[in-house]
Amino acid sequence: MPAPRTVVTFGTFDVFHVGHLKVIQRAAELGDRLVVGVSADELNMRKKGREPVFDETERMAIVGALKPVDEVFLEESLELKREYLVRYGADVLVMGDDWAGRFDEFGDICEVVYLPRTPAISTTALIEKISRS
Template identity: 70%
Template structure:
């Protein structure tokens, strides 16, 4: 039987339990988990701020999680099809905040949207840390 490859994407800045849970749930859907970590430039374009941890640091953190088999740098949201094809992914996993946005890839892989962990967000964590440090 062929191995099932799951691919997902994220910034993974200030790693928290929500990240761990979504990666664990994604990993349960297949045999191999490939993770695209947003580049610093892509994060700035998406969120209007630089990540706390550099691209290289975030790659290293994610690569060292036991459920992750491969990491790579995601340079552009518009390259999802190419990333899925390059990594021969059978399943694309995204957070449900992206629901419907990647359905156009159903012709090459199964697209699954997982619910986010309630009341946890990197932005909120960063803001909380900033306010408690002053």
């Protein structure tokens, strides 16, 4: 029997929507165990220039409660991606295709897969729509 495959993915997962659910479901289909890194509040501020709507504890609880997710951890730095992949035994790294090519360097330790984003949905667009209401 082949060794179980561990898939690791990362995201902010703020204002959780169907696009988030689909990427998690598709990532889970690529292996036997899914580990999800949820961006820390401070990391989100550095990446996006704004605080998330839901704090890191709430976002980790939401993602961790999803059936396909086996383990969740706090991603505190983009520069630690390699360390996270090694720590969690990644066989596959899954990212959205908006990051295409950005993580190819990790191909030496795991397979790197970029999944298409769900069209016409984004957290930023949702927040803007809500704030206009």
